Amino acid sequence: MKIVFCCTDTRPEPWLDGLRAALPEADLSVWQAGVATEPADYAIVWAPPQAFIDAQPRLKALFNIGAGVDALLRLNLPDGLKVVRLDDAGMAVQMAEYVCHAVIRHFREFDLYQQAQARGEWAFRKPRHREDFAVGVMGLGVLGSRVAQALRGFDFPVNGWSRNPKVLDGVQTFHGMGEGLHAFLSASRVLVNLLPLTPETRDILGRDTLGRLRPGGYVINVARGAHLVEEDLLALLDSGHLAGATLDVFRTEPLPTTHPFWTHPRVTVTPHTSARTLRDESIAQIARKIRALERGEPIAGVVDRARGY
Amino acid sequence: MKIVFCCTDTRPEPWLDGLRAALPEADLSVWQAGVATEPADYAIVWAPPQAFIDAQPRLKALFNIGAGVDALLRLNLPDGLKVVRLDDAGMAVQMAEYVCHAVIRHFREFDLYQQAQARGEWAFRKPRHREDFAVGVMGLGVLGSRVAQALRGFDFPVNGWSRNPKVLDGVQTFHGMGEGLHAFLSASRVLVNLLPLTPETRDILGRDTLGRLRPGGYVINVARGAHLVEEDLLALLDSGHLAGATLDVFRTEPLPTTHPFWTHPRVTVTPHTSARTLRDESIAQIARKIRALERGEPIAGVVDRARGY
Numbered sequence: 001m002k003i004v005f006c007c008t009d010t011r012p013e014p015w016l017d018g019l020r021a022a023l024p025e026a027d028l029s030v031w032q033a034g035v036a037t038e039p040a041d042y043a044i045v046w047a048p049p050q051a052f053i054d055a056q057p058r059l060k061a062l063f064n065i066g067a068g069v070d071a072l073l074r075l076n077l078p079d080g081l082k083v084v085r086l087d088d089a090g091m092a093v094q095m096a097e098y099v100c101h102a103v104i105r106h107f108r109e110f111d112l113y114q115q116a117q118a119r120g121e122w123a124f125r126k127p128r129h130r131e132d133f134a135v136g137v138m139g140l141g142v143l144g145s146r147v148a149q150a151l152r153g154f155d156f157p158v159n160g161w162s163r164n165p166k167v168l169d170g171v172q173t174f175h176g177m178g179e180g181l182h183a184f185l186s187a188s189r190v191l192v193n194l195l196p197l198t199p200e201t202r203d204i205l206g207r208d209t210l211g212r213l214r215p216g217g218y219v220i221n222v223a224r225g226a227h228l229v230e231e232d233l234l235a236l237l238d239s240g241h242l243a244g245a246t247l248d249v250f251r252t253e254p255l256p257t258t259h260p261f262w263t264h265p266r267v268t269v270t271p272h273t274s275a276r277t278l279r280d281e282s283i284a285q286i287a288r289k290i291r292a293l294e295r296g297e298p299i300a301g302v303v304d305r306a307r308g309y
Numbered sequence: 310m311k312i313v314f315c316c317t318d319t320r321p322e323p324w325l326d327g328l329r330a331a332l333p334e335a336d337l338s339v340w341q342a343g344v345a346t347e348p349a350d351y352a353i354v355w356a357p358p359q360a361f362i363d364a365q366p367r368l369k370a371l372f373n374i375g376a377g378v379d380a381l382l383r384l385n386l387p388d389g390l391k392v393v394r395l396d397d398a399g400m401a402v403q404m405a406e407y408v409c410h411a412v413i414r415h416f417r418e419f420d421l422y423q424q425a426q427a428r429g430e431w432a433f434r435k436p437r438h439r440e441d442f443a444v445g446v447m448g449l450g451v452l453g454s455r456v457a458q459a460l461r462g463f464d465f466p467v468n469g470w471s472r473n474p475k476v477l478d479g480v481q482t483f484h485g486m487g488e489g490l491h492a493f494l495s496a497s498r499v500l501v502n503l504l505p506l507t508p509e510t511r512d513i514l515g516r517d518t519l520g521r522l523r524p525g526g527y528v529i530n531v532a533r534g535a536h537l538v539e540e541d542l543l544a545l546l547d548s549g550h551l552a553g554a555t556l557d558v559f560r561t562e563p564l565p566t567t568h569p570f571w572t573h574p575r576v577t578v579t580p581h582t583s584a585r586t587l588r589d590e591s592i593a594q595i596a597r598k599i600r601a602l603e604r605g606e607p608i609a610g611v612v613d614r615a616r617g618y
Contacts, residue, residue, distance in 0.1 A: 154402060
């Protein structure tokens with residue numbers, strides 16, 4: 001069996017070493033622009049160019065490193081080619097960490113305590129009630145479910161929203177555009193975005209949706225920059241309807257140096273670091289899935305290309 | 310039944326309103342220095358003066374607001390007087406929040422990302438492995454157990470230490486002074502102190518104990534300032550053995566304005582705010598316990614005065 005590796009932005013050697021150990025029977029190659037590669041059975045990709053796809057007519061499956069397949073699905077892919085997302089590969093716990101840190105930091109006002117320390121000021125603030133800080137999680141896949149459960153562990157009221165109905169223990173769930181979305185937003189004060197990016201969800205966080213959050217709302221975007229209309233967020237921060245935001249993803253990455261988010265006093269910026277793909281976990285998972293496919297067994301994580309995730 | 314309220318530092322009115330609603334049959338009074346109060350059956354106290362105790366010969370039980378009874382047990386109390394700690398009263402979840410926020414902030418290096426944002430710098434850091442960040446929780450009562458479980462939820466290896474053997478799901482537990490403590494410390498990199506303050510635990514965090522933590526150790530003290538030898542912590546930070554500390558309690562509170570912790574670049578100071586007593590929860594719990602005592606039933610939270618907690 002032949003496997004080709006085409007991950008722009010990633011040093012291939014450590015991946016090849018890991019794959020060689022996990023799948024000794026495989027014949028591995030690395031794609032290089034302008035160099036012909038033999039047609040492979042499986043590809044491991046991140047942001048591959050169209051030329052790579054065009055030169056690989058025999059692929060049975062494409063494994064996407066990372067949780068979002070939006071960039072991949074914008075390419076022209078042969079009909080019937082299986083696109084596979086990794087189920088988790090260590091990302092869900094990182095997402096839970098990132099989001100819980102941001103929610104607790106906001107709820108407990110640790111940023112204000114940090115400023116007080118800088119002034120040498122000993123002053124405790126009146127505790128706020130967690131019942132007033134319902135957190136709404138958009139997107140209830142592997143990452144969203146783990147985040148929602150982690151927030152429940154701190155006794156926050158948690159709402160969940162997804163395209164289709166879902167049931168999650170201890171979480172009040174809503175679904176569908178229109179009324180379902182509006183009811184979800186008006187029941188939430190802190191919004192966590194973990195949606196896949198599809199034509200339907202592009203620009204979903206704008207004046208109309210964010211304006212429906214409870215007063216003092218807070219936005220945490222850990223999915224894709226294109227979900228959020230950045231000017232609308234800034235306007236709602238400046239009008240006082242939103243209290244702040246923690247943003248890990250942006251319409252343009254790296255975030256341009258002149259962008260107002262960098263210096264906004266109530267915006268926390270991180271450089272798309274909320275959940276990184278962990279190599280060892282990813283390799284183990286890819287090896288398991290390739291073996292299952294070779295045996296003709298079904299695997300989890302196959303993307304519904306029409307749906308977009 | 311008569312109840313007297315003696316909480317220095319607390320406005321009594323909201324407590325009296327809540328107690329009146331929860332225990333309408335009770336006759337409530339508030340202690341004032343120099344004014345005689347009728348002998349009561351129950352007292353609700355925080356840091357009461359010796360004079361208060363001396364003027365209350367008929368008390369059946371003393372309810373301590375807050376988790377630590379160290380200050381109370383330094384008073385001269387009549388033999389046989391029941392000292393009762395509140396089981397939780399909303400403090401455990403706050404403690405879990407505070408500690409998880411501090412651990413995640415350190416592990417994920419969010420302080421460095423914050424500094425990078427201030428410089429307008431987009432640069433992600435290599436992810437660190439959580440297997441290298443075993444967290445050791447000292448004290449496995451209501452607060453410590455909740456904190457340990459919350460940390461397990463983020464897949465950190467968690468060690469626990471207590472005076473006597475305890476079993477906690479998913480936590481590697483150690484016990485006893487000497488070898489048990491040493492094994493616990495050398496298995497841990499992040500140390501969370503939630504011990505009661507007793508003659509045995511005073512100064513327990515010093516050069517000898519903190520020096521046994523794994524290199525790059527991190528200290529989170531949310532129990533009592535007198536557990537920690539502050540100069541030893543500073544020396545271990547400056548030698549590079551410890552990477553940092555998050556401290557909520559201090560030998561002198563408020564922390565004196567000239568104390569080096571205020572400005573140390575790797576020390577986070579908060580003003581004894583990790584877990585505040587929540588009034589409504591406390592009142593409900595006190596009412597439940599008083600009713601049980603009146604019916605002659607046993608209650609949880611009675612302090613072993615010889616043991617000190």
